[in-house]
Every structure is written in structure tokens, then in C-alpha cells.
Amino acid sequence: MPSGYLVPGGFGEIEYVEKRSRFIARVWPAANEEQALARLRETRERHWDASHNVYAYIITNGGIMRYSDDGEPSGTSGMPAGIARMTLLDIVTLVCSYPQYERLRAELPRFGANIEDTQFGVDVELTLSMTPESFERLLPRVTELTAATALCEVTGQELRPVTVEEGHK
Secondary structure (H helix, E strand, C coil), X not given: CCCCCCCCCCCEEEEEEECCEEEEEEECCCCCHHHHHHHHHHHHHHCCCCCCCCEEEEEXXXXXXXXXXXXXXXXXXXXXXXXXXXXXXXXXXXXXXXXXXXXXXXXXXXXXCEEEEEEECCCEEEEEEECHHHHHHHHHHHHHHHCCCCEEEEEXXXXXXXXXXXXXX
């Protein structure tokens, strides 16, 4: 999973009581949808007497996002628990020479590009993720900095959760 996303490090549970209503929040990591569904089944079995089991999960590998208010009156539970939104990102391959690498690497954050992977061979190959709009702004800068000698192209797209910004947690 890309850095910058909040992912539970393990299982956690907390209970909150308000106006004689008991709320139990549970969180855990899940590598795939099967694991998420297994934990939901476990929760329903453990809390069989709960009137509602509200859930939300995102599996970034495959762009899966699911949530349910489990019969709560519409809108009373607010935004789906734990889910803000997903965004479509371009996956970009940038191939440059070693002398160009440091200069380009320093420029990438200005364009909202996240370095997912770097391979060092005859040339340097970076795998980046960024919004399509950011890619459109980055491309002319790469051309300028490398005198059009670097390869910079979109090689795929992925649906990913929006990063939680500091101060908005």
C-alpha cells in the first residue's frame, strides 16, 4: 500500500455509551475483501444482539470500497464510517538518466507525484502515482528539465482512497 494512507496496525476496539445507546467501534487491517468479510461475520456473531452493524472498508488492491448503514434511518449515521472518497490516480513511468534523476526527484513533490518504486539499471525508472491533472502539469516540466530525453508516460490508472491530511483526522 502506498505511504501516506492510514492503515490499522492491528485489531482495536472501543466502546462509547450515549443516551442509553451503546456504540462499539472495531478496526483491523484486511489485505483483501475475503478477510474484511470474515471479520464482519465475526463481529455479527460476537454482537448478535446489536440492532445495527454499520461498517466501511477500502481494499486498495482492486479499488474496492464497501459500506453499509445496516438499516439506520437514512442520513443519521453521517458519512459512511471511515470513508471519505476514492480518487482516480494515473500510474506514471518516468525513465531518465542518472544525471537527471536527482533534479527530477526534487521536482516531483511540487506536482503532487508520489514515488511508488525506483529501479536503478542502465537508466533510472520511477513508478509514480498522481492525479491526471498533476500529470498534465508535470509533463512539460520533465520535457524542459531533460531537453526531451526522458520518457514520461501514463501506464495505468488506479482507484485509491484520498489521503487523510494533517488536521483533518
